[in-house]
Amino acid sequence: KPMGKENDKVVVLDFWASPYCMRTKIALREKGVEFETQEEDLWNKSELLLKSNPVHKKVPVLIHEDKPISESLIQVQYIDETWTDAASFLPSDPYQRSHAKFWADFADKTISFDSGKKIWGNKKGEEQEKGKKEYLESLKVLEAELGDKTYFGGETFGYVDIALVPFYSWFYALEKCGDFSFEAECPKIVAWGKRCVVGRGSVADTLPESEKVYQQVLKLRQIFGVE
Amino acid sequence: KPMGKENDKVVVLDFWASPYCMRTKIALREKGVEFETQEEDLWNKSELLLKSNPVHKKVPVLIHEDKPISESLIQVQYIDETWTDAASFLPSDPYQRSHAKFWADFADKTISFDSGKKIWGNKKGEEQEKGKKEYLESLKVLEAELGDKTYFGGETFGYVDIALVPFYSWFYALEKCGDFSFEAECPKIVAWGKRCVVGRGSVADTLPESEKVYQQVLKLRQIFGVE
Structure with a gap:
């Protein structure tokens, strides 16, 4: 994929104190992936959050190529499987x-x-x-x-x-x-x-x-x- | 691996009515893996169960090559990653x-x-x-x-x-x-x-x-x- 395409953008719908959001950001940083965070007010959630995670309505949401992924551990696995140049988080066995x-x-x-x-x-x-x-x-x-x-x-x-x-x-x-x-x-x-x-x-x-x-x-x- | 080796044996510590045990057995059958079940009395658990799953002490336990794996969805993923001749349970994307x-x-x-x-x-x-x-x-x-x-x-x-x-x-x-x-x-x-x-x-x-x-x-x- 060509780098720098608009829809290659990686966004984390984030709340700074959330341990679950931290997981996703650590995983992205481990892989050297550039990303933006969008800080959510958890008492007044953004339309984007409600639309991206309609089932749980929770942060973090990882948005990659305009597609949202919910649940932090699933995001960490997605990051591991998508950016495979850096070392895997999981053993191969x-x-x-x-x-x-x-x-x-x-x-x-x-x-x-x-x-x-x-x-x-x-x-x-x-x-x-x-x-x-x-x-x-x-x-x-x-x-x-x-x-x-x-x-x-x-x-x-x-x-x-x-x-x-x-x-x-x-x-x-x-x-x-x-x-x-x-x-x-x-x-x-x-x-x-x-x-x-x-x-x-x-x-x-x-x-x-x-x-x-x-x-x-x-x-x-x-x-x-x-x- | 040579077939029929003793430690190739696949055993499920099982309880017939447990939906979690059913997951593991369905996954094994989907992959065409031969296995034994060992029925547990959940009010009087076997030493093997207590030793194999000391943290949760729950069925199912999947034992493959004498190594125990706990948690049904993790077992399903293990089965998917171990017997790769049959179709994968998960998409590749x-x-x-x-x-x-x-x-x-x-x-x-x-x-x-x-x-x-x-x-x-x-x-x-x-x-x-x-x-x-x-x-x-x-x-x-x-x-x-x-x-x-x-x-x-x-x-x-x-x-x-x-x-x-x-x-x-x-x-x-x-x-x-x-x-x-x-x-x-x-x-x-x-x-x-x-x-x-x-x-x-x-x-x-x-x-x-x-x-x-x-x-x-x-x-x-x-x-x-x-x-």
Whole structure:
């Protein structure tokens, strides 16, 4: 395809604090793909967002050649399959691929916006403690899977890392709201998160400052009526 | 690989009424792969199941060359990538692939064991009506996506069909428990379900009789204390 054609344009309908949007932007940056972001007001969504993702009406939407793709992990796979010059996010061996998909799926199901919200969306008390317990139990399963590897895939930054690392930027906010320490509970995951930020430009360029996420979470607490 | 080697063996840790197990068996049959099933007692799980799927402890587990793979949709993808002589379940074009993955994901999230349980797991009343409404709303979204196509992928039976068609075998039980008609609500989906059973040996050989599923559901209602 000729470069620079108008419809080659890559657009991400984005919200800067969304871990799901971060996945897509990290994947594009890993592949060296130029893209534009269009910031959405999630309380007043654009016509383009509603038209592009009529089923879920959620960010991120990846628009490539005027065609929209929804769901962040599906976008990451699309990016991997479309820009094949750079290294693949997934191993080529089907068994190893299924292994990576399993852990990305586990991370997706257990470390989510909703599971974090059980911590920041509650005052101190029983519900918040339950949320902390669940979140940390899941993260400890991921910590055991990570073990002493550099990245989840071994020496290669890949699919599981892309799926999980955006949530690292929310750790500080969760700690402040929940009064606990990820470092104490999951030291290997915290070291891995730092390693991703330091070692991968794609991650460093995508993840927002922890303090900025915390300020956003404080706004969300006001919106959702948490003291 | 030489055929007939002991570790080439394909085993499915199975439960006959599980829609998730059906996905894996349909995929294997579509590819013409010989396999054994090992029926699990879900109230007294085998050591092999607990060892093979220590995170979720759920069926199905696909064991190939002594290596276990968990999560039914990941198994379907593994089967597709491992036995490549037969037609692929997914289109080769990345955009069309992402489209199929989107709908399989939607079906997986909205038409699930848990969403069916809101119907059969409740007596007539508000909760059951809520369950029916949610189930049918999701199924109508899928009905609109199916439209007048033969299968979700067009003329080709594929990934979305494999993900969704097992739930068709539970329709009768849901209708009996919930006192409604899928035919009246989603005629195209019902016609598609019949078409899959009639047109695909893989589906016909896998889906249990509706009456047998209903009897199982009545047992589950007893176990869960629903009158």
